[in-house]
Amino acid sequence: MDAAQAAQGHMGEDLGTDLLVGLPETDGQVEGGEGHAKPTRAGPLARQMWNSARRGNRSEEVWARFSKRVMRTSTLINAGDVALMFFAFARIKYKDIKALDALSPFILRHIEDFSTTELVLLLNAHKKLEYERLDSVRHVRARFHVCASRHELAAAQRESGAPWAPLWPMDFYIYQHKFWRLVDKACHTLLWTMNPLELSNLVSALARIDRREPLTLRRIARMCRRCASRNLFSQETLATSMNAFAKLDFNHPKLAKVFEDAAVVKLDCALSLGPDYRKSSLRDMDVFDVQALVLVLHTLACLVGTSDEILEKLLTLVAWSSNEVGNYQRRLLKLTMIVLRGQHRDLWRRLKPEVKEAFYLFQKVPVAVTTNESRWMVEVRYTLKKMNIQCELSSVVDDQVLDVLLPTSKAVVYAVGPYGFYADSSRRTAYSKLHERLLEMEGYKCMVVPYYEWAELKTEEDKMVYLWSLGRRAAARNRGQPDAAAAPADLAEEFQSDLQSDLSEMSA
Numbered sequence: 001m002d003a004a005q006a007a008q009g010h011m012g013e014d015l016g017t018d019l020l021v022g023l024p025e026t027d028g029q030v031e032g033g034e035g036h037a038k039p040t041r042a043g044p045l046a047r048q049m050w051n052s053a054r055r056g057n058r059s060e061e062v063w064a065r066f067s068k069r070v071m072r073t074s075t076l077i078n079a080g081d082v083a084l085m086f087f088a089f090a091r092i093k094y095k096d097i098k099a100l101d102a103l104s105p106f107i108l109r110h111i112e113d114f115s116t117t118e119l120v121l122l123l124n125a126h127k128k129l130e131y132e133r134l135d136s137v138r139h140v141r142a143r144f145h146v147c148a149s150r151h152e153l154a155a156a157q158r159e160s161g162a163p164w165a166p167l168w169p170m171d172f173y174i175y176q177h178k179f180w181r182l183v184d185k186a187c188h189t190l191l192w193t194m195n196p197l198e199l200s201n202l203v204s205a206l207a208r209i210d211r212r213e214p215l216t217l218r219r220i221a222r223m224c225r226r227c228a229s230r231n232l233f234s235q236e237t238l239a240t241s242m243n244a245f246a247k248l249d250f251n252h253p254k255l256a257k258v259f260e261d262a263a264v265v266k267l268d269c270a271l272s273l274g275p276d277y278r279k280s281s282l283r284d285m286d287v288f289d290v291q292a293l294v295l296v297l298h299t300l301a302c303l304v305g306t307s308d309e310i311l312e313k314l315l316t317l318v319a320w321s322s323n324e325v326g327n328y329q330r331r332l333l334k335l336t337m338i339v340l341r342g343q344h345r346d347l348w349r350r351l352k353p354e355v356k357e358a359f360y361l362f363q364k365v366p367v368a369v370t371t372n373e374s375r376w377m378v379e380v381r382y383t384l385k386k387m388n389i390q391c392e393l394s395s396v397v398d399d400q401v402l403d404v405l406l407p408t409s410k411a412v413v414y415a416v417g418p419y420g421f422y423a424d425s426s427r428r429t430a431y432s433k434l435h436e437r438l439l440e441m442e443g444y445k446c447m448v449v450p451y452y453e454w455a456e457l458k459t460e461e462d463k464m465v466y467l468w469s470l471g472r473r474a475a476a477r478n479r480g481q482p483d484a485a486a487a488p489a490d491l492a493e494e495f496q497s498d499l500q501s502d503l504s505e506m507s508a
Helices: 003-021 044-054 060-076 079-092 097-109 116-129 134-147 150-160 165-172 177-193 196-208 214-229 235-247 253-272 290-304 308-320 327-343 345-350 353-364 375-386 430-441 451-455 460-479 487-497
Strands: 392-394 403-406 411-416 445-450
Touching: 044 060, 044 079, 060 079, 060 097, 079 097, 079 116, 116 134, 177 214, 196 214, 196 235, 214 235, 214 253, 235 253, 235 290, 235 430, 253 290, 253 308, 290 308, 290 327, 290 430, 308 327, 308 345, 308 353, 327 345, 327 353, 327 430, 375 403, 375 411, 375 451, 375 460, 411 430, 411 451, 411 460, 430 445, 445 451, 445 460, 451 460
Parallel strands: 411 445
Antiparallel strands: 392 403, 403 411
16 A cells, blocks of 8 residues: 555545535635535435444445435435445445446536535545446546635645645546646645645655656655655655656655665664564554565666665565565566666675575566556557568566567567656656666667657558668667677666756755
């Protein structure tokens, strides 16, 4: 569970209680935004459902009766009832399609009456229940977009007491430009009042949708640097913040140094407890859990760069917790091992045998993760087959990412789609560039096909000519390489030079 999900779990009960009595919002027009709707007190049925959900009552019979009552009385419910009923169903994860279908039309009917918090809860309930009612979700997102004025962003934070409540929709991939412009403006006013958890949620939201706004990031970085220097970040918020900044390609030396120092404090604390530290009670010990350890290791080794000493501490702690490592964590560890073998050979040779054995098992055990082939990849592979070029669809370096492998020439065609670029730019994301570097570290010639160049090619002949020219350029670069022995050193230098972002200096 990451920091944002943990925050949602802690605040859910308070928000449900608030909805029983109605959140105190200002009605009428506000300066610079839309009018607020008056929240209405939830009715008796919705209150009963929420009280049962809060107590953890998971009786099938009880919730089946609730569903029947919802379908019988749905015409009499108001906006507060709809939000709280969805929230109660989501809390228990009781998915009755008939009851949800009966409630959904009233989302559209009362769409103007929902408060900002109720809109967030509706989005969260749809996600937890995996209820794919696209018309409802689309209207709720649009309404949330309308309500996202600076006044409401501040009001929602004050009223709910939550860690910057309007940023919960980062779980729902809201990409509207106007919404995020308003968030950027609100940051300039609210940023100085945020605590470390709120700062972590904010930068994680930006990283989730790959929104790289330099001015906003610099201001968030200053606040994060102050909090990290005072050791105010908890283990989960520190890990997610470090990864979010790295994912956004913001690796300023000052920020990286305070983050690294804060991480070392927690690493040393865990190492002092010995190999069995995960088996003891850690209630009063703020040390990295397994997910945070893997995230920090992947961030420092693959995206930011750090010393061999810190990497050795991270590797040791991960090896001690090897029994708790899951599939997606093992996937990140496999990527990290490619970098360690290529860039930190001396460190890898001096690791303890038990650490090497643990990572050997990480590499050999199959990883059960979902893989999808993008539309761009399908088109590129189809064109290659029409050119009579032998190609295979394979997870070459990343178990979750499919590449088009050309086995006869040990080359990979890497089709980079829109999500391989930062929002509203042609700048490659840090993860996209990392994938290309990993392919090169493994000895493959990587031919990158950006989606915007491919989309401009209208005919099959144009696409074939483009791919032929791409192959010739890759072959020319390969011939221009001095020799095989010098290639790793050149690649290491290029890898280290790519770790620093181009954002301007961060003031003190």
